[in-house]
Amino acid sequence: MKKLIFLLLSFAISLAVNAQGATAGLKAGDTAIPFKLKNVDGNVVSLNDYANLRGVILVFTCNNCPFSLAYEDRIIALNKKYDIMGFPVIAINSSDSVAYPDESYSKMVIRASDKNFNFPYLLDDSQIIAKAYGAVRTPHVFLLQHSDIGFAVRYDGAIDDNSDDADAVKIKYVENAITEVMRGKLVSQPFTKAIGCTIKWKK
Amino acid sequence: MKASAQQYRKIEVADLQELLHPPIDSIYILNFWATWCAPCVAELPLFVNAEMQFKDSKIRFFFISLDFKKEYDTKVIPFLLKNLTNSHVLLLGDxxxxxxxxxxxxxxxxxxxxxxxxxxxxTKCKFYEGEFTEKKLFEFLLPLK
Incomplete structure (x- = not known):
């Protein structure tokens, strides 16, 4: 109950901030909002389960967006590389499965199994978490670092600068941000934009 | 029926700069879309219809595709030839x-x-992120007339 109140309170605070800001959602420096969501293995995963790690690479993605599909292997590679360094991936699908049945929980289970996801893939059925973070498209990454006050957002945006071709990437935004965070530096590019599928909001 | 080969062209970011600064007295509507984006494809017929209604005005419509370059020949151009034959389509591959x-x-x-x-x-500049309904598009365009 305590956690729920905290969640609602955090959400209310973030909405209040958003009402004044030009762009909605969390930005570098903000405190991350905790969540408890159902994983594709049936278990519930909470951000607090990761409290003893250095951070989390939170990725809003989905089953069916061509951009998400183009990045799937890169997301798997991110987890492979950074899980052992204390920054595992958590993926969240917030897309409306009523209008878009390909985004349903059962299709998530199939996708995670087909692609051998080595990280949790969580269902944000109410879309509250996507809205609270200000996730707008897929894939959309939030790099969270554990700190005294809980998790703090250090980076928000795209994975790298080339969705079309992983081999032609020049700047790896997320990897650069993690490197800087691990060295105790401020992230030099804490925010990037990208084209992507819009998260399918419920009507 | 004229061949529609001239109806689309590939552009770079520099061309985009030009589109963002239309001549005085002109109004440009820039619709960013892609064949892989279902809500984009769903709203295109509304725009094609609106384009016909605004034909004799200062308003010009440009449909800027953000499709993957590797799908131009297999997917995008066939789609244009079928669905956007009389519209200005620009392929932005950056x-x-x-x-x-x-x-x-x-x-x-x-x-x-x-x-x-x-x-x-x-005072006329504005933007809309998301899929239009017929009613919303009408309300969006009408004040420009």
Whole structure:
């Protein structure tokens, strides 16, 4: 109950901030909002389960967006590389499965199994978490670092600068941000934009 | 029926800059879309219809495709020839998005569909991120007439 109140309170605070800001959602420096969501293995995963790690690479993605599909292997590679360094991936699908049945929980289970996801893939059925973070498209990454006050957002945006071709990437935004965070530096590019599928909001 | 080969062309970010600064007295509607984006494809017929209704006005419509380059020949151009035969379609293949999204509009987060009204008369400039209904598109365009 305590956690729920905290969640609602955090959400209310973030909405209040958003009402004044030009762009909605969390930005570098903000405190991350905790969540408890159902994983594709049936278990519930909470951000607090990761409290003893250095951070989390939170990725809003989905089953069916061509951009998400183009990045799937890169997301798997991110987890492979950074899980052992204390920054595992958590993926969240917030897309409306009523209008878009390909985004349903059962299709998530199939996708995670087909692609051998080595990280949790969580269902944000109410879309509250996507809205609270200000996730707008897929894939959309939030790099969270554990700190005294809980998790703090250090980076928000795209994975790298080339969705079309992983081999032609020049700047790896997320990897650069993690490197800087691990060295105790401020992230030099804490925010990037990208084209992507819009998260399918419920009507 | 004329061949529609001239109806689409490939553009770079520099061309986009030009589109963002239309001549005085002109109003450009820039609709960013892609064949892989279901809501974009769903709203296109509304725009084609609106384009016909605004034919004799100062308003010009440009449909800027953000499709993957590797799908131009197999998917995108066949789609254009079938669905956008009389419209101006521009293929923007620059996937270094972070370099140009803010040029279009700093408030745009990069989700599509996204539609921008650009004009030398800045009071007319506005944008809409998301899929239009027929009613919403009408309300969006009518004040420009």
């Amino acid at each position: 996937s270094n998005y972070n370099n140009w999204i803010n040029l279009v509009n700093p408030q745009w987060q990069g989700a599509i569909p996204a539609t921008f009204v650009v004009s030398a008369d800045t």
